[in-house]
Amino acid sequence: MEDFTLDLEVGPTEYGVSKDWTVVGRVIAEKNLNRGAVKAILKNLWPEKDLLIIGDAGQNMYSLTFENEAKMQSALKEGLWSVMGFSLNLKPWPPDKSIKEVDLSAIPFWLQVHNLPREMMTSRNAERIGNRMGEVLEVKEPMGSFGLNRSFLRVRVSINVNDPLIPGFWIPRGGDRNVWAEVKYKKLSDFCFNCGKLGHGNKFCKSEVISPARFGAFMRAPPARSLLSPLKQRSHSWDGNSNGEEGSWRRQGVARKLQFNTARDTAASRAREMGVRQQHAPEAREIRGSILQIPRQLPQQVSNKPPGCDLSGGRESSSSFHSVGSDLGQLGADPSL
Template sequence: MGDSVTIDLEEGSSESIDNSHLCLVGKVLASKILNRSAISKIIQSAWKTREEIAVLPWPDNVFLFRFSNLEDRLKVLREAPWSIMGNLLVLQPLKMGCSVSEMDFSFCSFWVQVHGLPMDRLTRRNSQIIAESLGQLIGVEAPHDGLLLHRSFLRIRVKLDISKPIHRGFMMKRKDPNTLNITEKWVDFKYEKLSDFCYDCCRIRHDNKSCKFTRREAGRNSGYGPHLRTGVAPKLNLPVDFIQKQIDEMEARI
């Protein structure tokens, strides 16, 4: 019959202390196995936490990050995504009762800038509509309802399915301001802190050399490229903690 024995194990005991609220689990989407020493040095330099972080290697470029305080953990989540040697680091909370092989690293939150919208379309509601077409809405950079004219673009926090191609933008229908005819206008997406990705198929998990989704000839005309990247937008003088509180509450549930 083989080793088909069922064993009922304890979920916890006096020997174990649940420190999961101080931990994050991260997977580096790299083609080669990275060592803990290199990861630890990069992390300590990039995250700039108040206290030291323990970095524990697990299989297949998965690492456990154990923090000393909640503030450091929240800061790291808030400022995600992060890259390691150009490769995306996908973070998620440590979930008790879940094995490493059961963890899903297919989703990651990004700040997405929406460029090219007419001024009358720079609204909170349009931010929500656009975000929902991309993935799960996490937060909208907006101090109040009405026109969001504090920037020339919308800025939205979206949880993306990174197993799929990221979007370059979309066609928006509008009345031509000169002729009043219905026309279409292209609107660009730009992703803050976007790591290396494939210019052929626009997936984050690999580069052009190892693309299995698009023929090389088609990839050359894909329209994808470094223009999808952009720097982090400067902070605005908005009501204290309004945006950050929104993000913290939403991402704590991811």
């Protein structure tokens, strides 16, 4: 039978939902995954009210129809998604294209470029690095109103799924000295540490074993931390850790240790400053006298401790301090103070 050409009509939208809200998803895995298990995972990634239909589209490929365009764009923007340890590549499925016409050969990654000299941390360099690794989709400006926002560059790049991932590159620093810039991938699923490709692990790699290994878990970028406002930055400290997108922030604390002598002196000072009423003066003098006699009540074995040590271990001094405060409260302080 000879080949022939046939004009077909454009049909109406199916299920009352525009086909513009449909994407094609391909799980980047060399082996054929269980369809039932994959569909169950896909249903858990999005609420049922958002993801209306999951259809079969080929080996490890599925069509996903969303409720509206906003839900579809959110799914595309929030990727990458992980299914059974493999990356899920999502691309829009236009109504005027067949499933085979949708280009799934590239997958978008947010990249972090670490260990760059500060003078080289510019958006132009980020774009230059991205163009070397694939197609640049977006560049995050590293400079903020108060200087560098972070200690590395960020660029979103569309990378060929069949090419090995790039762990880093050398930067010439003059003479024979070079600096190694590390490249980390956000939301990077399992990949081969031997050949650096997506879709399989080390056990199923068909390439010759490379030693020492160029690839590894160090290429995964940890989850991003939100940037802090200048006001909050003053109450935080930077530890220089490059593992996080903003490093590891920790709140500054004040190490406090209530010494025995400090507790005694503080209690005595407060007794003088409380302004005890005249009619309670005898009781106040009695309390103050008991405070000054506190050292004589300590066990004999601690008398040989060097000056400035916490003789009470932080317990007796604290309880003595609180008991004094409660006694003063029972006497009644002048409400005008």
